[in-house]
Amino acid sequence: MRQRRVPTFPTERFLRRFASFSEIGQTEDGAIHRPFGSDADLAARAWLMRLAKEVGMSVSVDAVGNIWGVLPGKADTGAIVIGSHHDSVPNGGRFDGPLGVLMAIEVIQSLAESGYENEHPLAFVSFTAEEPNPFDLSTLGSRSVAGRLTQEKLLAAADWNGRPLTEAVDAAGGDLHAFATVRKTADDIAAFLELHIEQGRRLETRGIPIGVVTGICGIYREWIRVTGEANHAGTTRQADRHDALLASSEMLLAVERLLTAWDDDELIATIGRLNVIPNAMNIIPGECEWGLEIRGGDMDKVYRFRDACFEAFDEITARRGVEYGRQPLLDQGAQPMAADVIDVLHDALAGLAIPYLDLASMAGHDATHIASFTRAGMLFVPSIGGKSHCKEEESRIEDIEHAFYVLASAAIALDSKLTSADEVTHEETV
Known part of the structure; x- marks a missing residue:
């Protein structure tokens, strides 16, 4: 099933990490309570940064608290970034967000361990406050990166109890007074990939293991x-x-x-x-x-x-x-994913002989905002019973394994195909 140069999915390592991370913010009945600004949010951040450093990445936290881990490439070009978010809705599930973050680290680490020599920097990101939160600022991290929030708005923001957003961001390692440094362009991110659970039943109903997201609603x-x-x-x-x-x-x-x-x-x-x-x-x-x-x-x-x-x-x-x-x-407005990234994902799926379905996402994601200024693509794995934002949220390891191979194949293909000239001159999505 695997294409040449694509490493083997380290199933036991991934499951061990996933189980460990799922303990952060876990409630007595097995749900995950990890909203932005909480103690569990801070503990999750420390866990991710520690892991990224252990696998050889340089780790940084930007002014709004987004966590970046970078494996340098042979060329000083825009990075190929893989990621999602680590926060949760109140009493949510284990997979929404963390699956994409932990898989990003796994793909990059596995490529490095296999001896793959990347031209572009390979990076993972865990975005701040993707989910609705007491500050009423969902997708805070990705919107800031895309230039869709203002420093004035963030400096004035507070939660329902009057806690200033500046305080929560400071605790996360950020600094809203340095907000201007958060903005990124296509020169910084050559391509972005996000893995997420579908949060519906379209894939499961059809018995299809992977969804290629054509756009976000x-x-x-x-x-x-x-x-x-x-x-x-x-x-x-x-x-x-x-x-x-x-x-x-x-x-x-x-x-x-x-x-x-x-x-x-x-x-x-x-x-x-x-x-x-x-x-x-x-x-x-x-x-x-x-x-x-x-x-x-x-x-x-x-x-x-x-x-x-x-x-x-x-x-x-x-x-x-x-x-x-x-x-x-x-x-x-609806946000299309980049046609050339969709083509790369289709090619990877065809080479791996994995069935897939093209579909639009009916939920919002960080990829919505990153796609506004650079190439972006997104994969779904089925949600068992269509469950999400609840403790019953679950996806099969067999489908997650498929996603690993597709992401690794796509990262290799993008690393090969994206030249410096492409990064500067490609047409941005709007």
Whole structure:
């Protein structure tokens, strides 16, 4: 199955490391609680830096706390970087993030041990605060690297208890006052690869071990406020009611009805937060606020679905005698992965005779932001039962082994194909 020069996957070593790392932030019931800024986050950072130094990498922490480990190449060129993140959602799983970070170290170490002489520097990265966190700054590390956050915003940020972000970043080894040094370009990162669990069931359902990510979904969010009329719950006749909660309930069900009718694997919508005002047992709800999120690989579809939702909302609110207002919150376009990196991954899979599926990611990832300024590619391994962000999160070692060989093959191919001229002149993704 292995191509020439690709090292053998050290299964026992990888599993031993993975089990050890999974103990950091583990709860009594087996979940992982390792949010950014926590003691477990700091312990995970120390563990990763210690391992990277042991395998011969030079290790550094940038101004926002991203951890970089570099194995120098024969040429002073942009690095081929492999990585993901080490933090978790509250009470999450073992695989989301750490699989990609530990595999990055494993690929680089195994290539070096096999005697492979890399032209480009080979590097791993563990990005800071990929997951939502108390500072309300998800993908903090990768967005900073891509120039999508400002120093002003970060210096002013604090968590829900008032702890300054500067304090958490300082504890992680960073320094927001040196924020300007974080930004990287295609001259610094010649190519980026990220391995991640799928967090869905598209691969598992089809019995396919590897997914090649063609792009990462766009995300559209609006905050909706439905205004009816608060009144006495006992004395107001049904015919005289203008119930904001019931109107909202019908609007939410309309979103579900439209999703069912569209029947598209790469389009999804969610209402994940709802406030009822005044939220009392004996008062008809006068206001109801909620957030609508739509995700899709094709933004034209996202916008058409949004418009269909609001057409349905217009009819419902008119019929029920209530009004609604809209506040757009996020309009983040879909981000394609680099065509030449996808080709390299396809070639590696073909050479290894591993079945694969091209698919769009319906979750956001660090690769979204790195792909905005340099070549980036991404692989998925199946999630058993589609489970993620929970303690039941699991992927099979057989699929993880496939991913190792694909990443190692792709790193070798990129190291050979990317010349200095390519790194400077390639067309950046937008």
